[in-house]
Amino acid sequence: MIEVQDLTKAYGAVTAVDHVSFTVNKGEILGFLGPNGAGKTTTMRILTGYMPATSGTAKIAGFDVFGDSMEVRRHIGYLPETPPVYPDMAVEDYLDFVARIKNVPAEKRAARVTEAMRKTNLEDRGAELIKRLSRGYKQRVGIAQALVHDPDVIILDEPTVGLDPKQIIEVRNLIKGLAGDHTIILSTHILPEVSMTCDRVVIINKGKIAAVDTPQNLTSQLKGGQKIRVEVQAPEKALRDALAQVPGTTRLEAEQLPAGGHLVAIVETAQGADIRSAIAAKIVQNGWPLFELRGVSLSLEEIFLELTTDDAAHAQASSN
Amino acid sequence: MRNLYAIYRKEMRHYFVSPIAYVCIGFFLLVSAYFFNFFLSAVIQQSFQMEMQSMQFGMPPQFDVPGQVMRAFLGLLSTLILFITPFLTMGVFAEERKRGTMELLMTSPISEIQIVLGKFLASLSLFALMLLPTASYVIYMYLHSDPIPPWRVLLAGYAGILLLGGSLLALGTFISSLTENQLIAAVLTFVAFLFLWVLDLGHTSEGGLGSVLQYLSASRHYDDFARGIIDTSGLIYYLSFMVLFVFLTVRSIDSMRWRRA
Numbered sequence: 001m002i003e004v005q006d007l008t009k010a011y012g013a014v015t016a017v018d019h020v021s022f023t024v025n026k027g028e029i030l031g032f033l034g035p036n037g038a039g040k041t042t043t044m045r046i047l048t049g050y051m052p053a054t055s056g057t058a059k060i061a062g063f064d065v066f067g068d069s070m071e072v073r074r075h076i077g078y079l080p081e082t083p084p085v086y087p088d089m090a091v092e093d094y095l096d097f098v099a100r101i102k103n104v105p106a107e108k109r110a111a112r113v114t115e116a117m118r119k120t121n122l123e124d125r126g127a128e129l130i131k132r133l134s135r136g137y138k139q140r141v142g143i144a145q146a147l148v149h150d151p152d153v154i155i156l157d158e159p160t161v162g163l164d165p166k167q168i169i170e171v172r173n174l175i176k177g178l179a180g181d182h183t184i185i186l187s188t189h190i191l192p193e194v195s196m197t198c199d200r201v202v203i204i205n206k207g208k209i210a211a212v213d214t215p216q217n218l219t220s221q222l223k224g225g226q227k228i229r230v231e232v233q234a235p236e237k238a239l240r241d242a243l244a245q246v247p248g249t250t251r252l253e254a255e256q257l258p259a260g261g262h263l264v265a266i267v268e269t270a271q272g273a274d275i276r277s278a279i280a281a282k283i284v285q286n287g288w289p290l291f292e293l294r295g296v297s298l299s300l301e302e303i304f305l306e307l308t309t310d311d312a313a314h315a316q317a318s319s320n
Numbered sequence: 321m322r323n324l325y326a327i328y329r330k331e332m333r334h335y336f337v338s339p340i341a342y343v344c345i346g347f348f349l350l351v352s353a354y355f356f357n358f359f360l361s362a363v364i365q366q367s368f369q370m371e372m373q374s375m376q377f378g379m380p381p382q383f384d385v386p387g388q389v390m391r392a393f394l395g396l397l398s399t400l401i402l403f404i405t406p407f408l409t410m411g412v413f414a415e416e417r418k419r420g421t422m423e424l425l426m427t428s429p430i431s432e433i434q435i436v437l438g439k440f441l442a443s444l445s446l447f448a449l450m451l452l453p454t455a456s457y458v459i460y461m462y463l464h465s466d467p468i469p470p471w472r473v474l475l476a477g478y479a480g481i482l483l484l485g486g487s488l489l490a491l492g493t494f495i496s497s498l499t500e501n502q503l504i505a506a507v508l509t510f511v512a513f514l515f516l517w518v519l520d521l522g523h524t525s526e527g528g529l530g531s532v533l534q535y536l537s538a539s540r541h542y543d544d545f546a547r548g549i550i551d552t553s554g555l556i557y558y559l560s561f562m563v564l565f566v567f568l569t570v571r572s573i574d575s576m577r578w579r580r581a
Binding site for chain 1: 426431
């Protein structure tokens with residue numbers, strides 16, 4: 001549904017988006033994850049035809065975003081970073097206006113507006129002026145605006161920013177409900193959002209794609225393999241020596257817990273090897289009381305930090 | 321066409337939900353009514369004096385009261401719109417840019433020309449709505465004159481004001497598309513208007529630069545209309561002025577895509 005090939009956008013000397021390529025299949029939710037200033041908004045603006053790329057191509061529903069901009073615009077709904085609302089308009093009038101400029105036929109307009117308001121839980125706010133709405137409701141109006149013409153592709157730039165936790169859950173559920181009928185790209189810098197809503201994730205940093213995968217794969221196929229957390233009462237030196245002897249250990253960290261005087265050791269192993277029983281045996285063999293032993297998978301946060309800070313370190317090294 | 325109407329409709333609503341339309345129309349009608357009354361009584365008084373003089377010297381009384389009032393009134397209207405039109409156009413694009421709604425318009429399946437024309441026609445309609453009630457003053461005066469002056473003068477005068485206003489609105493719309501700040505848009509528009517107004521001052525000589533500047537001056541062509549003459553060169557001047565600035569606005573909007581937003 002969406003094909004992006006070598007997309008590059010340079011603002012003078014600054015390259016905001018650097019040879020980005022990815023595809024999104026029909027009905028899929030793609031998460032665009034990256035720190036602020038990574039190039040997420042720029043990529044989305046290019047996809048929506050708001051600004052042209054410096055080089056590279058992007059196609060939506062088979063139409064080139066630059067060459068066939070009008071056709072592309074008919075197929076997309078777009079929520080920019082700030083909801084593009086007119087404060088002096090009532091919610092219903094505003095959605096009616098958007099439906100008009102999105103070429104919704106007159107006979108379907110009222111039904112589409114009602115439908116968009118129903119999906120975003122705005123039914124009882126139709127007559128209210130947008131300027132009187134809270135931040136969360138404005139954001140919903142912004143989302144309603146992106147769906148009012150029932151587009152094939154919906155592009156949402158930070159859809160949950162500024163919402164309270166309850167509203168965030170509502171918006172996530174709404175987005176999940178839209179998948180299937182619609183192809184969705186959403187950007188965020190909040191990691192759990194991606195693992196909860198998206199089918200696939202593009203991690204972008206400094207304009208470059210750092211990783212593309214499903215959230216599950218990103219979480220399990222992590223760099224540096226698996227981690228095991230051991231909480232035990234033992235002398236630090238002896239524990240280090242004992243754990244280092246366990247075959248498969250690649251890295252070891254030990255730290256004294258402030259309360260109780262327990263030691264916490266994090267043992268990293270190569271991927272695939274399960275050394276939990278070996279560790280347990282070792283500890284029992286030494287007669288140390290064992291309090292906890294569990295595998296920790298690297299959270300998306302850690303992967304993200306690893307990917308993005310690695311990159312930053314590389315960039316710094318190469319520029320020096 | 322449907323898109324153009326959607327934009328037009330939204331703009332008209334916007335004018336009337338914000339205080340801007342009411343303030344502008346109210347101010348305009350108040351000031352123009354006051355001055356119309358003032359001109360009328362001043363000219364009538366003057367005509368009495370003239371009549372007395374002509375009776376003393378035994379000459380036939382010749383004084384065109386409606387014509388005099390009409391000319392003074394049209395002169396006043398043209399000055400008034402100089403101050404009011406910048407407020408009608410200052411927000412046309414500056415506000416859209418500031419609110420981020422430009423991003424909605426520019427990612428919707430409508431062309432720049434539809435956006436610009438929809439907005440321009442809306443401001444022109446508001447302007448006409450503001451102007452039309454003042455015609456009732458003139459019509460009232462005409463109906464009480466003997467003989468009733470030619471209606472052509474009234475029509476030409478108001479056609480001139482509409483053309484002049486349309487040109488100023490087109491220019492103001494263009495200036496509004498250059499900035500995100502409404503106040504800057506209003507001030508720049510006003511400065512540009514003044515410049516157009518006084519373009520031919522000090523170049524009264526015929527030929528060369530003087531006649532070029534005279535042709536370019538927005539006020540010069542208006543004088544013909546105010547005297548009841550529909551001059552083709554004036555008509556062409558104003559119409560091409562509007563087309564030029566509508567075109568420039570379209571280009572300006574289009575160029576936003578290429579600039580860093």
